[in-house]
Amino acid sequence: MNAIILSALLGVVMMFASVFTENKIAIRNIAIFGLLILLASNLLNIYTPYSFNVDLHNMLRFDSFGLFFNSIAIVSTLLYVILSGSDIVKVGNYPAEYFALIFFVLCGVTILSSYNSLLMLFLGVEIMSIPLYILTGSDKKNLKSNEASLKYFLMGAFSTGIMLMGIALLYGASGNFNLEMIREKTSIAEFGILAPLGLLLIFISLAFKVSAAPFHFWTPDVYDGAPSVFTSFMATIVKTAGFIAFVKLFSLRMADLGPSYAIILPVIIIATLLVGNITAVFQQSVKRMLAYSSIAQAGFMLFALYTSNDLSTEGILLYAAAYSIATIGIFGILIKMKDYTFDGYNGLAKKQPLVAATNTVFLLSLAGIPLTAGFFAKYYMLASALKSNGSALWLVIVAVLFAAVSVYYYFRVIQAMYFKDGDAETTEIDGTFKFVLVVLALLIILIGINPSILLRWYYF
Amino acid sequence: MIPVLLILIPLLSGLVTFFLKDEKAAKSWSLLASVITLAVVFSGLFIYNHNNETTFDTEWLPNLGSRFSLALDGMGKMLTLLTAISFPVVFASTYKNSYKQSGSFYGLMLLTQAGLMGVFLASDALLFYFFWELALIPVYFLCSIWGGEKRIAVTFKFFIYTFIGSLLMLAGILFLYFQTADHSFAIKSLYNLHLSAKSQNTVFWLFFIAFAIKMPIFPLHTWQPDTYEQSPTAVTMILSGVMVKMGIFALIRWLIPIFPEAVANFSTVIIIFSIIGMIYASQIAIQQDDIKRLIAYSSIAHIGLMCAAIFAQNKIGLEGVMIQMFNHGINVIGLWIVADVIEQQLGTRKLSELGGLAQKAPTLAILLVVLSLANIALPLTNSFVGEFLMFIGLFQYNIWAAAIAGVSIILAAVYTLNMIQKIFYGNTVSLTDNAVDAKNNVQWILIVLVVVVIVLGVYPQPLINLTKDTVNTFFVNR
Numbered sequence: 032m033n034a035i036i037l038s039a040l041l042g043v044v045m046m047f048a049s050v051f052t053e054n055k056i057a058i059r060n061i062a063i064f065g066l067l068i069l070l071a072s073n074l075l076n077i078y079t080p081y082s083f084n085v086d087l088h089n090m091l092r093f094d095s096f097g098l099f100f101n102s103i104a105i106v107s108t109l110l111y112v113i114l115s116g117s118d119i120v121k122v123g124n125y126p127a128e129y130f131a132l133i134f135f136v137l138c139g140v141t142i143l144s145s146y147n148s149l150l151m152l153f154l155g156v157e158i159m160s161i162p163l164y165i166l167t168g169s170d171k172k173n174l175k176s177n178e179a180s181l182k183y184f185l186m187g188a189f190s191t192g193i194m195l196m197g198i199a200l201l202y203g204a205s206g207n208f209n210l211e212m213i214r215e216k217t218s219i220a221e222f223g224i225l226a227p228l229g230l231l232l233i234f235i236s237l238a239f240k241v242s243a244a245p246f247h248f249w250t251p252d253v254y255d256g257a258p259s260v261f262t263s264f265m266a267t268i269v270k271t272a273g274f275i276a277f278v279k280l281f282s283l284r285m286a287d288l289g290p291s292y293a294i295i296l297p298v299i300i301i302a303t304l305l306v307g308n309i310t311a312v313f314q315q316s317v318k319r320m321l322a323y324s325s326i327a328q329a330g331f332m333l334f335a336l337y338t339s340n341d342l343s344t345e346g347i348l349l350y351a352a353a354y355s356i357a358t359i360g361i362f363g364i365l366i367k368m369k370d371y372t373f374d375g376y377n378g379l380a381k382k383q384p385l386v387a388a389t390n391t392v393f394l395l396s397l398a399g400i401p402l403t404a405g406f407f408a409k410y411y412m413l414a415s416a417l418k419s420n421g422s423a424l425w426l427v428i429v430a431v432l433f434a435a436v437s438v439y440y441y442f443r444v445i446q447a448m449y450f451k452d453g454d455a456e457t458t459e460i461d462g463t464f465k466f467v468l469v470v471l472a473l474l475i476i477l478i479g480i481n482p483s484i485l486l487r488w489y490y491f
Numbered sequence: 492m493i494p495v496l497l498i499l500i501p502l503l504s505g506l507v508t509f510f511l512k513d514e515k516a517a518k519s520w521s522l523l524a525s526v527i528t529l530a531v532v533f534s535g536l537f538i539y540n541h542n543n544e545t546t547f548d549t550e551w552l553p554n555l556g557s558r559f560s561l562a563l564d565g566m567g568k569m570l571t572l573l574t575a576i577s578f579p580v581v582f583a584s585t586y587k588n589s590y591k592q593s594g595s596f597y598g599l600m601l602l603t604q605a606g607l608m609g610v611f612l613a614s615d616a617l618l619f620y621f622f623w624e625l626a627l628i629p630v631y632f633l634c635s636i637w638g639g640e641k642r643i644a645v646t647f648k649f650f651i652y653t654f655i656g657s658l659l660m661l662a663g664i665l666f667l668y669f670q671t672a673d674h675s676f677a678i679k680s681l682y683n684l685h686l687s688a689k690s691q692n693t694v695f696w697l698f699f700i701a702f703a704i705k706m707p708i709f710p711l712h713t714w715q716p717d718t719y720e721q722s723p724t725a726v727t728m729i730l731s732g733v734m735v736k737m738g739i740f741a742l743i744r745w746l747i748p749i750f751p752e753a754v755a756n757f758s759t760v761i762i763i764f765s766i767i768g769m770i771y772a773s774q775i776a777i778q779q780d781d782i783k784r785l786i787a788y789s790s791i792a793h794i795g796l797m798c799a800a801i802f803a804q805n806k807i808g809l810e811g812v813m814i815q816m817f818n819h820g821i822n823v824i825g826l827w828i829v830a831d832v833i834e835q836q837l838g839t840r841k842l843s844e845l846g847g848l849a850q851k852a853p854t855l856a857i858l859l860v861v862l863s864l865a866n867i868a869l870p871l872t873n874s875f876v877g878e879f880l881m882f883i884g885l886f887q888y889n890i891w892a893a894a895i896a897g898v899s900i901i902l903a904a905v906y907t908l909n910m911i912q913k914i915f916y917g918n919t920v921s922l923t924d925n926a927v928d929a930k931n932n933v934q935w936i937l938i939v940l941v942v943v944v945i946v947l948g949v950y951p952q953p954l955i956n957l958t959k960d961t962v963n964t965f966f967v968n969r
Binding site: 481 | 628632636651662665
């Protein structure tokens with residue numbers, strides 16, 4: 032509860048911050064300070080009894096899963112703001128508003144991680160999405176940014192419409208918004224097509240949010256068109272929050288309600304892996320490659336839905352952290368590049384050895400090489416599939432083959448940085464930036480050596 | 492404690508090497524580190540060889556059922572010894588070569604060594620997988636940064652190939668993990684598995700493809716000649732001398748005892764592919780003009796024989812494989828050293844541009860002739876014992892298999908002697924007019940290797956003793 036209330040309040044505070052100061056650095060520092068407070072309040076909520084207490088009529092439920100994800104999301108945002116804060120303020124003339132919107136997104140994220148009622152799911156998705164539409168279009172004079180924003184808004188509006196329709200159908204079937212009550216009261220025999228159809232519609236709309244194929248078409252354009260700093264935020268914290276909402280819906284074995292998810296999900300997983308990986312191979316721009324790679328990574332995260340067991344719950348949290356940290360780092364570096372194509376990275380290792388080295392760690396993590404967090408993230412996903420069902424081996428084999436494909440495009444960046452000659456032009460890179468990169472890389476390696484460094488906090 | 496040291500010494504010294512700016516310092520430091528590792532291996536074999544000193548076991552990932560457990564035993568002893576010998580030999584014999592950013596070069600070399608040691612020591616499947624990958628990553632950078640002209644594309648092919656293999660293996664390991672009674676990756680639990688015939692037949696291939704790519708076995712070998720040719724010679728020595736042994740080692744330790752039925756089902760297919768590979772690679776080796784490619788293809792042929800002998804599944808063949816794993820490492824490193832000496836001095840590796848070198852470099856000629864004879868497996872050289880045992884093993888399996896595989900011995904003689912003749916005999920050409928003999932460290936290392944070749948050819952018993960517990964358990968378990 033703490034995080035929901037405070038993030039909304041902090042959003043308001045940030046809006047007013049611009050009234051009192053024009054100094055961009057000061058605004059950034061206020062945001063960092065606000066995030067620290069937010070993190071502290073969330074930790075208080077988890078590990079101590081100090082938290083807001085409001086009668087919620089069981090519409091939200093704060094379990095360790097949701098609260099722990101809040102911590103991951105807040106820490107990721109914190110690292111993101113420290114790393115790329117100076118680039119956020121450069122996007123346009125209203126730096127304080129950008130941070131305000133980021134806090135509002137976080138408010139939506141924290142609702143999504145704790146919803147227990149379909150109404151709250153809807154509210155969370157909307158609160159998270161609407162600020163993002165604005166952030167996507169924040170580079171007002173750039174036509175691509177405008178286009179992306181409009182596209183995202185239209186597609187997003189449709190998807191929330193579909194979700195609302197689904198919720199209505201489920202309500203019709205069960206007379207209730209509460210997840211557990213729906214589960215209890217609804218049986219297919221009694222209500223025929225109503226409940227499964229409703230669930231399918233919610234499924235489609237969430238699949239849209241996490242850009243699972245075939246609902247991914249907005250992703251490359253929006254990620255490419257949005258200002259890079261905000262793409263970073265969208266591709267990490269927002270995306271993983273979508274997955275958390277998804278997993279929560281399925282962890283109550285809602286899947287029993289609907290049509291045979293045992294068939295639909297593998298098809299979607301393979302389609303997502305296929306589209307993401309194969310298309311990423313052909314990209315010339317690193318930013319666009321990252322957009323497709325985020326689709327490919329979503330394919331792996333979908334495994335958590337396919338198998339609802341303890342490994343997949345731990346796994347999705349680990350994946351969220353591993354993927355967010357690595358992607359924030361890669362985008363942080365991308366923003367500093369003057370040329371976003373692969374050739375733009377040529378010779379970066381000579382000019383900025385530290386930046387190139389950390390970028391390599393991030394890329395290796397996304398590719399899932401052992402000793403990085405990304406390996407265990409993928410490992411948990413594959414293990415959870417095999418744990419619930421030994422015959423899922425074929426799905427696991429398909430997934431690892433696509434993971435091998437992903438090496439192709441991640442390593443192209445490494446090749447450009449280390450093995451090719453060129454003068455990779457970057458904007459100014461300061462000490463703080465490098466320091467945060469090193470912190471991110473160390474986090475990835477530490478989790479890669481032993482993931483319980485992260486997961487022990489979940490069980491604390 | 493010994494196994495931990497074997498991984499930690501190269502790992503930590505490797506990390507330190509990255510920060511050494513001075514080329515000379517990097518060289519001496521890494522040579523020193525590798526010699527210390529060698530000393531530790533010896534102490535593990537002869538002094539501190541009690542069970543509690545050669546095994547190590549501690550908690551690593553309790554929720555995943557994986558432990559950090561290492562053991563220095565049987566085949567592992569021999570291969571860690573081979574690894575530990577190879578690195579100082581490689582460092583010393585290429586001491587004169589200079590590399591840009593030499594600190595990173597030697598650092599990555601030592602990290603490779605740490606990975607290799609881990610592979611040979613791990614007795615936990617997940618840990619094994621970790622080291623399997625860790626040995627690969629530094630090699631990728633080594634070949635891509637310091638390699639020849641086409642290095643980037645070639646190394647990438649190599650990397651993707653092996654990465655696909657290891658990911659398939661990971662899927663297999665995970666599958667086995669959930670089949671074990673106690674949900675554990677420990678090698679003992681995997682050995683106690685009783686899998687259904689159907690799952691054996693599937694999962695077997697997940698592992699086998701990974702190992703077959705590494706060895707490499709025809710038709711998964713296409714990365715190998717290119718990579719050997721394009722890599723800096725120091726790396727090629729490690730790749731062909733030690734790294735291919737990862738595949739054979741893994742076959743014996745991680746595949747055959749776990750899937751007995753699948754092995755019985757598919758052994759004929761695999762032996763046929765191995766023999767095709769032997770003949771095919773030998774044929775291509777005869778056509779080669781480039782020394783490095785010639786040795787690369789000859790290496791495919793030798794590895795094919797080892798794989799066939801393993802799947803023949805009899806004790807004598809397996810003993811042969813054990814001996815030959817070590818000997819092939821020694822011989823092929825020796826051949827690469829000579830190739831490197833020639834390339835460094837004359838700037839070419841083409842047989843057609845060389846000739847008459849024996850007049851100018853008699854010592855080098857003598858040493859290479861002995862190594863080449865070992866490559867053909869002539870009696871009194873180390874390879875003879877190994878190959879002879881393997882052929883007996885193959886003969887017991889099937890007389891035709893042995894007969895056809897035997898052709899490769901003749902072909903080996905053709906390409907090896909052809910190589911010697913073209914490099915060393917005939918008249919000198921303009922390039923070799925001013926050549927000089929091998930000197931100092933290179934000369935001494937080659938002499939040491941030749942002595943090892945002959946000693947092990949006459950008295951191979953130490954190698955048989957070293958690996959006899961692996962050979963014995965191998966047949967007890969089944």
